[in-house]
Amino acid sequence: GAGVSQSPSNKVTEKGKDVELRCDxxxxxxxxxxxxxSLGQGLEFLIYFQGNxxxxxxxLPSDRFSxxxxxxxxxxxxxxxxxxxxxxxxxxxxxxxxxxPQHFGDGTRLSIL
Amino acid sequence: xxxxxxxxxxxxxxxxxxxxxxCSYSVGISALHWLQQHPGGGIVSLFxxxxxxxxxxxxxxxxxxxxxxxxxxxxxxxxxxSAVYICAVLGGGxxxxxxxxxxxxxxxx
Numbered sequence: 484g485a486g487v488s489q490s491p492s493n494k495v496t497e498k499g500k501d502v503e504l505r506c507d508x509x510x511x512x513x514x515x516x517x518x519x520x521s522l523g524q525g526l527e528f529l530i531y532f533q534g535n536x537x538x539x540x541x542x543l544p545s546d547r548f549s550x551x552x553x554x555x556x557x558x559x560x561x562x563x564x565x566x567x568x569x570x571x572x573x574x575x576x577x578x579x580x581x582x583x584p585q586h587f588g589d590g591t592r593l594s595i596l
Numbered sequence: 597x598x599x600x601x602x603x604x605x606x607x608x609x610x611x612x613x614x615x616x617x618x619c620s621y622s623v624g625i626s627a628l629h630w631l632q633q634h635p636g637g638g639i640v641s642l643f644x645x646x647x648x649x650x651x652x653x654x655x656x657x658x659x660x661x662x663x664x665x666x667x668x669x670x671x672x673x674x675x676x677x678s679a680v681y682i683c684a685v686l687g688g689g690x691x692x693x694x695x696x697x698x699x700x701x702x703x704x705x
Contacts, residue, residue: 516692526682528692539691574639581691582626587639 485509487588489575495594498567504560504591508577515558516578516585517550521571532558533581562593570595598623602683602696610704615670617699619683622664626687630657630668633680633698642668673703
């Protein structure tokens with residue numbers, strides 16, 4: 484596709500369940516970012532990938548959050564033992580390389596019941 | 597950690613007015629982004645700049661690196677410009693963007 488693709492677009496799950504969010508970046512983009520947008524916190528950075536490695540995980544809020552990227556392309560963000568405060572829109576962005584303009588996906592709206 | 601402040605938080609104006617949104621940050625950066633988000637919509641990058649001024653259609657973005665300040669201007673504003681405008685900076689210790697809280701802009705016909 485031409486843009487950053489995220490799936491699912493919406494996810495509703497019960498507290499305590501694990502969830503996996505997927506991001507398919509623009510083809511050829513080596514840099515990939517995960518962000519979170521919540522009512523109380525606004526937009527915040529979670530993790531940055533350059534290729535398959537994650538040199539900056541500083542934004543992950545707890546050890547329940549993890550992310551991986553394989554083949555320098557698709558990335559998954561996993562939240563284990565979800566809590567209600569995890570409810571937010573999770574956004575993925577990619578760029579040709581770090582420091583270049585970022586292109587955002589439409590996000591995954593996660594609701595924890 | 598970089599602190600990004602935007603003003604105003606909310607702005608309502610009449611169609612045709614000249615709009616200015618301001619952004620200031622606390623630590624030196626490599627680049628600053630202006631983003632647009634429509635209600636219920638995704639985020640679109642309007643500008644990325646590290647110095648000087650950029651123009652795209654009715655939108656103009658300026659940055660003063662010494663003052664750690666940027667402005668986004670909209671000329672001849674139109675109701676379709678109604679959106680949240682977000683300033684975000686790259687650098688200052690993190691590899692991802694640090695965001696301002698956004699400016700909610702409403703342009704009335």
